[in-house]
Amino acid sequence: MTAGRARALLCSLWACALVLALGGAAAAASGRVPPKPITRISAGSGSATALAGYRIQSSAKVSDSGAAISTPGYAGASGWYAAGPRSTVLAALLANGKYGDPFYSTALKSIPASDFTVPWWYRADFTLGSEADLHTFLDFSGVISSADVWVNGTRVATAAQTAGAYPRYQPDITALVHPGTNSVAFSVNPNDPDKNLTTGWIDWVQSPPDHNMGLFRDVFVRRSGSVALRNAHVTTKLAVPALDKADLTVKVDARNDSSATVKATVAGTAGPASFSQDVSLAAHETKTLTFTASIANPKVWWPYGMGGQPLYDLDLTATVEGTATDTAHERFGVRDVRSALNSDGARTYTINGRPLLIRGGGWSPDLFLRPDRTYLEDRIRYTRDLGLNTIRLEGHLEPDDFFDLADEYGILALPGWECCDKWQSLSGWSSADHTVAKASMAAEAARLRDHPSVISFLIGSDEAPTKQVEQEYVDALKAADWPNPIVPAASDASAPITGSSGMKMTGPYDWVPPNYWYTKKEGGAYGFNSETSAGPDVPTLDTLRRMMSSSELATLWQDPSAKQYHRSPSSTFGTLKIFDNALIGRYGKPTSLEDYVRKAQLAQYEAVRAQFEAYGRNFTDSSKPSTGVVYWMLNSGWTSLHWQLFDYYLDQGGSYYGAKEANRPLHAQYSYDDRSVAVVNSDHGAASDLTVKADVYNLDGTSKYTKTATVSVPGDGGRTTALTLPSSISGLSTTYLVRLTVAGKDGREIDRNVYWLSTKKDVIDWSKNDWYYVPTSSYADLSGLSGMTAAPVSATVSSTAAGDGTTTTTVTLKNTGTGKIPAFYVDAHVVDASGDPVLPVRWSDNAVSLWPGESTTLTATYRTSDLHGSTAGVRVSGWNVATRTTMTTGP
Incomplete structure (x- = not known):
């Protein structure tokens, strides 16, 4: 229920007005757009309204007591910082312009961590009407790490009572409030994820210096009658x-x-x-x-x-x-979710009686936990566009907006506790920690149980909980009538009550070649892999120039061993050495930043495509089938060089388009292990009379092999092997192209998939396998791509604005060459008049390859306002296609 509807409801019930307002203007803490109203008040009453925002200040600069600060009319907060209704301390300081862009270069380092080693005050005023016989409660969760809470001069909760990011607290403040202006104050304590059951960032990003201390969920004043x-x-x-x-x-x-x-x-x-x-x-x-x-x-x-x-x-x-x-x-929502272990011990899911292959990505919130419903919705829309059906949340259990949108967009959620900090340091837990953990589980179970998108809770991540903690979690879940499977861990683990997880956490987390995914061992395509990928995901050149200095960009492409601040604080993942060595070994040494980035996009496309295609192909295998895969990660909370299918600014590169291609509902794919061409059908209904064609070309466009087959494919993830490419093709160049197409009965092309392959294979050294990757002792030779002859491509662009505030730009690309040379990996970006990319954007297709005489029409949809009043254009570039921008006469 929205806050506005809650207010209207109370007025109708008691002819009153319940209006809560921040004393002074409160800035939204997102730095983007103000968050939209709350759409749900979970597990509670409709007669509630969220505080609109706060004034905050460091306790090092405030000598007044909590009693004084929480007294209506307190004048000491006039110079404090404005904060939004859901805001960490650093999020508020950024919104107030205290620091510059923390995502550029190493600017985050310059923010003094010492400022966040003392409590910070959060203060707000709220106004109540004069109606009698109402009972009033403060209702909140989302305190990082704990807080003493005061209302109208009286402390209503201590830090010991409010510890933890997830427990829900509802102190009765009826005797303390009165008609007119009332005040609340939180003295929020510093956070240390190794000591508090809150949130941490592990090795994903550089941690924020405030460790997300603050109030990251809404605080409600809840009123009711007898x-x-x-x-x-x-x-x-x-x-x-x-x-x-x-x-x-x-x-x-x-x-x-x-x-x-x-x-x-x-x-x-x-x-x-x-x-x-x-x-x-x-x-x-x-x-x-x-x-x-x-x-x-x-x-x-x-x-x-x-x-x-x-x-x-x-x-x-x-x-x-x-x-x-x-x-x-x-x-x-009405739906039936069931989970079981198959004969191989792998976790399986069915929904409404139909088999379900989990195709997912690991979620990251914004680094400063800034609320922005529009940005949240954009990322969930991207998840659908990628053909994924699931998001895994390892800790960082988002506020209600996330799960509301997941329900609306049909994206499944796998929430659970995180690894590698206090949540997993169970041997050091005190009795107070057990209390917080139980309260956290009870609160989250009550909050999430009605969401049809939520299909499990993972009570452990890298490890299953101890027997005592497992019992506490299970008791809390059962008490909340939890309707979904309970999984003991995201790793290969078992627990006394919940049994075997049926999941594996075998990696990899750094670069491996495409053929890795087709081996049925370690992270290869069998069973349920809860987090895995080929690691680095270098963003587009547009994004790199927004996030790194010129000297950092020079180092990026010239020094594989250099420590990369935008990768990870972990020594294991601090550089791009493994990825860069493979890039050089397979594609040739980069000659410039631009060359490095374009080679990185190809490498990422083929790696991501292979991962999802292998798991898709093996879903219906009779031996060791795949049942689920979670790409590590879906997105990043800041400007990153790894673990993301799209970057923080929502730009899309090779990783995005590789995943989008692999997860098409009806899809022809090449198998790196046995050279077969399989057609996978993720739709429910069977597909019949499909024409599958495989064409093999040298890089000069010479056709070396063609074969066609007619097939039918069962639904619900079924697959049919259409044909197998010969192990040897006469006259084939060392680097070559394979084009796969699928056409329906009417001859219309349904799917097109182009591979760049080599007669020299990637050789994996399994004897040296490590937890995060396996070395490649010999690389495939894809260097021939650098010598491809240029291909001419024309672009015709038009734009149409819709009444819903969106614009659709249509671009028709055509290879106008008269010879044989294909236009390889042609990428289109919608840009504004200054040449900056318009983001977010959803393309019907992208990163396409066209042979001479072929054309394709692509559409891109985006918010008209993101053009900022300028004319839309399309910047077209390709591996062997000159970059050119064509403007449109649209809006």
Whole structure:
């Protein structure tokens, strides 16, 4: 429920106005656009409003007490920094312009960490109406790392009571508040993820100097009459495989906050079902009410690509003597998720009775946890565009906006606790740590259980929890009516209660050749790999120039052994040496920054494509099938040189387009292990009478081999081997191209997939395998690509603005050559009048190859406002195609 709807609801119930406002203008802490209103108040009442923002200041500069700071009319905060409603300390300081761009070069180093070794004050005013007999609670989670909390001069919670990023706290402040202006103050303590059950960054990025101390979730003031409704939720049982009936169980806690016995009626609806129940509650008594109902022919929720994403509403109202005292609202979806271990011990998932190959990516929030719903939605849209169906969250359990959007867009979520800090240092836990962990699990279970996108919780990451901690987690999940599988770890681990994880965490995390993924050992395509990739993902030249100085860029392409600040603080992942050595060994030594970047895009495209294609091909294998793969990572929280399918600014390069190609619903792919050409069908229905064609070319465009086959392919991840390329083709150049196409009955091309291969193979030295990669003792020879003859490509561009605030730019590319030379790896970027890329953008296709006489039409959709009033253009470049920008006469 939005904050606005909650206010309107209370006004209708009690003819009152509940308005909460920050004393003074509060800047949004994102530095982008203000966050949109909250769309859900989880596990609670509709009669709540979030604080609009804060004034913050270091305790080193404030001598006043919490009692004074939380007193209405406190004048000492006039010079404090404005902070948004969900803001870490450093996020607020950045929004106030205290520091420059922390993502450029090594600027993050210049922010003094010593500023964040003392508590920081967060202060806000809120206004209450004059209505009588209302009970008022402060309702919050998301404190990093803990805080003493004060309301109107009285401390209502101590740091010991509010420890941890995830537990939910609801102190009763009824006796402290009054009509008019009220004040709240948080004294937020510094964070150390090795000592606190909060959040950390492990080896992903350079950690922020404040370690994300602050309030990264909304703080609500929640009001209700004598009977309050809390903890409302729905569990669903869908008839599978018929999908023709859903049984609902609705539960809600009815709490009497008054000092007298009351009789209340709790009534509501869950989708089309309605129900009502009378309840007698003694003074301060809480009872859990249960309602059951059924829906015939329910609207079933599916992951994107498998069906629609319909959602139902649960709405409840408590009334006493005909007067409404509280409401509760939740959204839920009807779907059936099941998980089991196959005969190989690998974890499998089905949804609504259909088999599901998990194709996912590892999630990273913004480095400073800045809320920006638009930016969040952009990244989830990119996830769909990539053909992925799942996001794994290792810790960093995002606020409700993330899961709301995942529900709406059909992206599955695998949340869980993180590794390598306090969460996994179980032997050193105190009794207080156990309390925080249990409270964290209980709060997250209640918050996430109604989201149809959430299909498991991983109670461990690199290790399973101890027996005691596992029991505490499982008890908390069961108490919350957790409806989904509980997985003990993201690694190959077992636990007494939850059993075997069925997952592997074998790496790699650094560069390996494409043929690696086709071996059924280590990280190869079998079982469920919870985090894996070929490591480095060098962004586009546009992004590199935004994030690195000229001297850093020179070092980037000239010195493989150089420490790269934008890679990782880890000594294991501090350089690009493994990647760069392979780039030089396979493509030839870069001759410039531009040459380095274009070779990197090719290397990343082929590596990412091979990873997803191998797992897609092996999904239906009879021996050691693949069941899931999570690319490490989907995105980065800052300007990074590794572990991302798209960069922080949402630009797209080889990694993005390699994944997008591999995950097309109906797709022809080359197998690096046996040279077969398989067609994989991720759609539900079978595909018949497909024409599959394989063409092999020398780099001068000479055709060396052609073969065509007609095939049918079963659905739900089925595959058919269409043909196999010969092991030897006469006259083949050392580096050569393979073009695969799939056409339907009408001859229309459905899929095109172009490979660059070598008669000299990558040789993996398995005897030296390490946890993060395996060495390559001999590289494939792709250096011939550098000598390809230039190909002429024309571009025709037009743009059309839509009424929804978006513009679609259409570009028709044609290889106008009269010979045989293909235009290889042609990339298009929408740019504004200054030549800067327009981002985010969703292309129908990109990074295409065209043979002489061939043409293709690509479309790009983006927000019109991102043109900043200028004319759109398309910058076209290619491996052997000169760069040229064509402007349009559109908006």
